[in-house]
Amino acid sequence: MIQINLLPPEHRKRQKQTPIGVFILIILGTIFVVIMIFGYFLLEQEIANKNSKLKNAKEENAILNSNLKEIQKLEEEIQKAKKRQKTIISIAKSKIFWSTKLYEFASIIREGNHNVWLESLEVDEKKFKAKCWSKGLSEANVARFRRDILNHRSFFSIFEKMEDYKDLKPKEIQYDPADEEEKENLTFTLVLKLKPKPKTPQTTKKKK
Structure with missing residues (x-):
């Protein structure tokens, strides 16, 4: 259906227009x-x-x-x-025959029946250092081993003193299951201080 608005323009409703600002x-x-x-x-x-x-x-x-x-x-x-x-x-x-000293040290370990084994060895110009372990938890074997070293005149002749050990402690060693050896052992470090080298006397030149 077509609708026609016959009202004059001034009476018609104005349609809303969107402002330009919007x-x-x-x-x-x-x-x-x-x-x-x-x-x-x-x-x-x-x-x-x-x-x-x-x-x-x-x-x-x-x-x-x-x-x-x-x-x-x-x-x-x-x-x-x-x-x-x-x-x-x-x-x-140095004038020390270390091959002889090492042989003597090995003899002390082997012949002393201390149940002590050598783990590592270090030697320098000031000290002889051996890391060892002893079977069982008895400190008597370690004390006897140290005493035998002190009493071995030939071996200990080049040393000034034996230092006290501060690292004596138990350590578990893994043995064969069929072996009845004790698994608890003692580890310790033996430190022997070498005697200082004798000073070479200085010769003074005579004035003419």
Whole structure:
């Protein structure tokens, strides 16, 4: 059905029109939203790039730290090797026949029936250091072993004194299950201090 408005224009109802300001606000709002979305994705991309660079930097830093630790380890090993080399030279220059002394020390362990075993041995220009362990928890075997060393004139002749041990402690040794040996043992470190080298007398030149 077609409706025709026959009223004069001045009596007709005016249709509501959207003000121009509202259109401008809508356009500006749309532009703002687009800018915000675009800025968000730009920042997201920047964050991703920064994270990638940070990850690469951390990996490079880890490699550098690893290389630095390896260098420090090698330097420490070189210093230890130089120290051992110096010790060997010092021992070689000394007038002590270490082969004889080591044989005498082994004889004390073997023939003394102390139930003492040698674990490791260190010798330098100042001391003789032996890490040992004794079967069972009786300290009497250790005391007898130390006494026999002190009483062995030939072996102990190059030493100034025997230091007190401070690390005597029990240690479990794994034996064969069929073996009835005692599993509890005592470990200790034997330290013998070498006598100082005699000073070479200095000769004074006579004045003419």
